[in-house]
Amino acid sequence: MNTLKIEDLKQEYDKMQVQYGALELDSIYNGGCEENPDICFVFMNPTGKNIASDKSWKGRKSPWLGTKNIWKLFYKTHLLSEEVFNKIQEKKPKDWNYEFCDYVYEEVTNHKIFITNLGKCTQVDARPLEDEVLKKYLNLLFQEIDIIKPKVIITFGNQVSSIILNQKISVSENRKKCHQIKIKGNTYKIYPVYYPVGNGIFNIDKSIEDINWIIENEL
Numbered sequence: 001m002n003t004l005k006i007e008d009l010k011q012e013y014d015k016m017q018v019q020y021g022a023l024e025l026d027s028i029y030n031g032g033c034e035e036n037p038d039i040c041f042v043f044m045n046p047t048g049k050n051i052a053s054d055k056s057w058k059g060r061k062s063p064w065l066g067t068k069n070i071w072k073l074f075y076k077t078h079l080l081s082e083e084v085f086n087k088i089q090e091k092k093p094k095d096w097n098y099e100f101c102d103y104v105y106e107e108v109t110n111h112k113i114f115i116t117n118l119g120k121c122t123q124v125d126a127r128p129l130e131d132e133v134l135k136k137y138l139n140l141l142f143q144e145i146d147i148i149k150p151k152v153i154i155t156f157g158n159q160v161s162s163i164i165l166n167q168k169i170s171v172s173e174n175r176k177k178c179h180q181i182k183i184k185g186n187t188y189k190i191y192p193v194y195y196p197v198g199n200g201i202f203n204i205d206k207s208i209e210d211i212n213w214i215i216e217n218e219l
Contacts, residue, residue, distance in 0.1 A: 006034055006147055009140055013120040019120030020133050025053040028128040030116035030144065031062030031105045036218050037081075040150035042141065044118035044160050044195070045129055051093050052101070053122040059098035062105055063115045066093035069204075071196045076208045077215065079111045114148055116141070118160050126198050134163050142183050152218050153188055154211060157195035165190060175206070176213050189218065 010029055016023060017027040018025050021032035028046035046053060064070045066094030071088045074080035075145040083105045091100070108115060118141055119134045141164070145153065155161040171192045179190045193210050 004143065004147055006030065006144065009143060010217060012140060014119075016136065017121050019121075019127075020119070020136070021083045022048065025124070026055055026057070026061060027116065027120045028053055028063055028122055029061050030114065030142050031060060032108040032114040033112045034114065034148050036112075037148060037150045038112040038152065040114045040116065040133040040148060040153045042153060042155045042160060043115070043117045043118050044157060044163065045134070046122045047126050048122060048124045048142070050092075050122065051096055059101050060105060062101070063117060065104075066096045069201060073113075073196050073204060073207060073211070074108075074113075077211045079113055080107060095134060110190065114150060116144060118155075118163065128159075131159065131163060134159065138163060144189060146183050149186065150188065152213065152214060153190045155190055155192050156202065156207070158192075160195075161190075161192035165192075171195075176208055176217075187190075 013027040014031060017087040020029065023047055026155070028050050044061060048053065049067055050064065052059060068089060071080060071085055075082070075085040081214045084104060119129055120138050121133070123129070153181065155164050156170055158169055161171060164179065169192050171194050177191070179192070180187050181190060191210070191214050194200060194207045194208040196204040
């Protein structure tokens with residue numbers, strides 16, 4: 001029986017923040033449904049735009065807190081209600097308090113999704129991380145997956161998809177294409193999808209299209 005919990009990984013992520021992240025910022029972990037979610041979404045790595053990366057922040061340290069663009073992806077794939085989406089769009093980063101962050105992630109949990117990053121080391125800005133740094137987090141990501149046991153995993157972007165699948169992946173050639181990985185005897189379905197924010201914002205409609213297709217065909 002698996003006795004390891006998501007909480008148990010946080011100490012390791014904090015140690016790695018000191019090695020690979022900005023020293024003035026905290027690690028960002030994950031959030032959402034931790035028991036057999038329909039989808040586990042794997043992004044790249046957090047930045048200082050996440051208000052929870054501030055060392056004075058005492059609330060949850062989950063991805064995308066205090067940001068706006070990414071929530072359009074979840075809203076357009078019916079994984080976030082219109083009410084919550086509108087409240088997010090109305091708020092400035094400083095208006096995200098502990099209660100509102102929990103409110104957003106309660107919605108994430110209710111839609112049976114789990115949101116994480118391959119790299120948990122927060123950077124000041126959206127600078128790209130080297131493959132070698134992201135690979136250091138791979139075993140911990142696999143532990144996360146083994147704990148939550150998602151039905152489907154969606155990986156964002158060429159770099160993250162390539163590292164997780166251990167082969168060179170071009171998302172443009174792998175749209176709506178299922179790959180598989182085995183973790184501790186369990187097989188998981190993985191779909192690479194375009195990275196939908198930052199420099200990839202112009203691909204968000206393709207990401208939405210592919211995620212809607214995956215939901216329709218896999219869940």
